[in-house]
Structures are given as C-alpha cells and as structure tokens.
Amino acid sequence: MSLITITGYPASGKSSRARELKAFLETKAAGSKVVILLSETSHSLDIKRSAYDNSAAEKPARGALLTAIIRLLSPNTILIVDAPNYIKGFRYQIYCAAREVKVRLATVYVLTPQEQCRAWNKLREGDDRYSDDTLENLCLRYEEPSSMVRWDSPLFTLLWSDEVIPQTTLNAIWDATEKGKVTNPNSGTVAVMKAPTDALATLEKTTLSIMQQIMLSQDGFGGAVTLTLTLPASTSSPLKMTLPPRNVTLPELSRLKRQFVTAQKKAITLGTVERGSVDWSEEGVGKRFVVFLEEQLQR
Ligand SMILES: Nc1ncnc2c1ncn2[C@@H]1O[C@H](COP(=O)(O)OP(=O)(O)OP(=O)(O)O)[C@@H](O)[C@H]1O
Structure with missing residues (x-):
C-alpha cells in the first residue's frame, strides 16, 4: 500500500505527469497492485478551479480531497493524489492519515516556471482555466516541498523541460512505493x-x-x-x-x-x-x- 502526493503550481503539468506515472506503475506492478489516480474531478469529487478563488471555498474542497484519500487507501493499492497540495500543513495531514494505516509515501514535485504555467493556463478554456488572479495567488501562496521534512520525503522533482519522466526517476519512485520505509503511527499521531x-x-x-x-x-x-x-x-x-x-x-x-x-x-x-x-x-x-x-x- 502506498501513496504518492503530486504537488506543483497551478497548471504546471501535474495531471500530465500523474498520468505518465500511473501508466509506468501499472506496467511495473503487472497486475499485482491496483494503481488509482485520484484527481480533483474523479471518485465523486467535483473540485472546480474556482474553488481556489477564495479560502472559504477552498477549505471544504481540501476536506473532501482528504476524505477521498483516506477512503481509497487500501492494501495492494498505489494511490496517486493529483491535486495542487500546495499547503505544507495539508501535505502533513495526508502524511498523518497515511501513516495511520502504515502506507509507504512519496512526494512528486512538478517543477515548472510560473511563466510556463501562465502560458499553459491561458490556452485552457472555460471552467478548466484558473482566473489570472487565482493563478497568481496560488503561485504566491505555494509552499515548496522539502526533502528535509519527513512528510515530503522521499521527494522526487520532475522538471517541466523533460519530455518524459527520466527512467531513473521512475524506478526510484517505484522503489519508494515498494520498498520504502513504512513509518508506523506513533503516539504523536x-x-x-x-x-x-x-x-x-x-x-x-x-x-x-x-x-x-x-x-x-x-x-x-x-x-x-x-x-x-x-x-x-x-x-x-x-x-x-x-x-x-x-x-x-x-x-x-x-x-x-x-x-x-x-x-x-x-x-x-x-x-x-x-x-x-x-x-x-x-x-x-x-x-x-x-x-x-x-x-x-x-x-
Ligand atoms: N510538457 C507539456 N508540454 C506541453 N503542454 C503541456 C505539458 N504539460 C502540460 N501541458 C499543458 O498544460 C496544461 C496544464 O497541464 P495539466 O492539466 O497537466 O496541469 P495541472 O498542473 O494538472 O493543472 P491543474 O493545476 O489545473 O490541476 C494542459 O492544458 C496541458 O495540455
């Protein structure tokens, strides 16, 4: 059982990378594990880009996402959480929830320059697009993951400029989900x-x-x-x-x-x-x- 938290700026290519990762993990697992990709619009979630327009709408959205994560964690599952996950405290909450059920964890940081995110967002249409203000706001508030803190670790950074995820990184993510340290819940959590x-x-x-x-x-x-x-x-x-x-x-x-x-x-x-x-x-x-x-x- 493992959980991969994707994080990155808005419109940084998180979903594209998450899909690529899912395909790789499915091949690697060869049916021995179910790979679930949880996005903001899957598994009965309907979190719109506009949910990030203000903190009042964002809070319940994060709550719903956390509930979905907890619900989907199960043995023989690799759960990929494709969402902004941009608040340190929220990644910590995911970590705590996962630790309760002894899950292996990994964080994948999709690192894309803000300029590029703006450009990709502009190409989107309708509801799929963040308003300019929201995008700027999210970039400003974004709390970068750090391999130095246990809830973001192990941390894998994917560069936007790589056409595909490098094989060595894919293998390292697989190893983290298969052989990584399982952190036991302790009295603290x-x-x-x-x-x-x-x-x-x-x-x-x-x-x-x-x-x-x-x-x-x-x-x-x-x-x-x-x-x-x-x-x-x-x-x-x-x-x-x-x-x-x-x-x-x-x-x-x-x-x-x-x-x-x-x-x-x-x-x-x-x-x-x-x-x-x-x-x-x-x-x-x-x-x-x-x-x-x-x-x-x-x-
Ligand atoms: N490597 C790439 N080359 C060209 N276009 C890309 C690339 N990665 C992503 N895009 C485009 O950028 C847009 C954003 O990509 P994607 O949906 O994967 O980002 P996201 O970070 O998941 O967005 P959101 O924050 O809204 O969930 C999409 O329209 C996608 O087609």
Whole structure:
C-alpha cells in the first residue's frame, strides 16, 4: 500500500505527469497492485478551479480531497493524489492519515516556471482555466516541498523541460512505493494532544489579548505601523507585528480570530498535529497568530 502526493503550481503539468506515472506503475506492478489516480474531478469529487478563488471555498474542497484519500487507501493499492497540495500543513495531514494505516509515501514535485504555467493556463478554456488572479495567488501562496521534512520525503522533482519522466526517476519512485520505509503511527499521531484544555485556554487568551492590543493601537488615520505586543504571561517575550497601512476594524479582526482559533482547535481535536511538533505555549500561539494576521490583513 502506498501513496504518492503530486504537488506543483497551478497548471504546471501535474495531471500530465500523474498520468505518465500511473501508466509506468501499472506496467511495473503487472497486475499485482491496483494503481488509482485520484484527481480533483474523479471518485465523486467535483473540485472546480474556482474553488481556489477564495479560502472559504477552498477549505471544504481540501476536506473532501482528504476524505477521498483516506477512503481509497487500501492494501495492494498505489494511490496517486493529483491535486495542487500546495499547503505544507495539508501535505502533513495526508502524511498523518497515511501513516495511520502504515502506507509507504512519496512526494512528486512538478517543477515548472510560473511563466510556463501562465502560458499553459491561458490556452485552457472555460471552467478548466484558473482566473489570472487565482493563478497568481496560488503561485504566491505555494509552499515548496522539502526533502528535509519527513512528510515530503522521499521527494522526487520532475522538471517541466523533460519530455518524459527520466527512467531513473521512475524506478526510484517505484522503489519508494515498494520498498520504502513504512513509518508506523506513533503516539504523536494516534493520540489527541496531551493537554488540550491548556492549549485551548491559551489559544483563547492569547488571541484575545493580541486582538485587544491591535484595536487599542488604532489611531483612526491608518498608516503602516509596527506594534509591540505583550502577552498575558510575564515570562513571554513581546512580539512584533506590522499592521497594514489602513485601519483594521473590529469585525474584521474578530472574524480572523475566529478563523484562526477554529483551525487551531481542529488541529488539536483531530489529533493531526503531532505532539511536540507544534508549540502550544502562549508565545508559540502568539507568533502563529501574528503571522496569520499579517498575511490576512495584507490582502
Ligand atoms: N510538457 C507539456 N508540454 C506541453 N503542454 C503541456 C505539458 N504539460 C502540460 N501541458 C499543458 O498544460 C496544461 C496544464 O497541464 P495539466 O492539466 O497537466 O496541469 P495541472 O498542473 O494538472 O493543472 P491543474 O493545476 O489545473 O490541476 C494542459 O492544458 C496541458 O495540455
């Protein structure tokens, strides 16, 4: 049982490479394994390019994809997941889900220059095409895989300029799916966070405090400003945050706080966050919230 996660920029040629890989793996497996190609429009999924136009539509799409992955993982199967998979955290979720059922993993990075992706996307028609804004946005937000982190490893990079996938790479991918290390689930992924009560309380307290300090700093005139935030516990170091050159409203901040808290809570209750890999201290939560706010408020 193995799972290959394809990732790359929008319209980078992921599906084309995924099909090529599937054909190779099927020949190699010679009937001993079923090779399944899960795309965003197969296996009852209907994820349109427009799902990436905004994060509200994107979230359920990712959820549906993850559910389909989990459903399709089975013995004697090589599952190829052909989707953008551009968020590090999402690839990590796939890794955790696969590890639960002791699957061999590999990540295939289709590396194509953005210029080329734009050109290929322009040739598309109708629903098949990403809007220019969405494509640019996705390229900007794309989080490159890294062979240094366990959830992207082993990592195989396919160059757009290669007419076909090099034989050595194909063989290496086959070896990874057949003989690669099977990572056992460990307590980190099996168990829900050890101290969820503490984590939840810290989450609420820290985000609320940051939100209040931002509101108090608003002078009514706008203008980018760097803010020094102090956290409730005196032992935590102050955090720096850059505000956008405009006034930030309370409803906007409340909405972002809610979004952040919901996502973090989910990570705790689903147990998808590996114990020890995330800093649930006040400072850790504060830093993540500041990064999230800076990113969202710049949009
Ligand atoms: N090597 C190539 N040479 C010429 N055209 C290509 C090549 N690879 C992909 N294309 C074209 O680029 C477009 C995008 O390819 P493809 O659908 O494989 O990309 P994708 O990354 O799966 O896209 P999406 O992000 O929308 O899922 C297609 O129209 C395809 O025909």
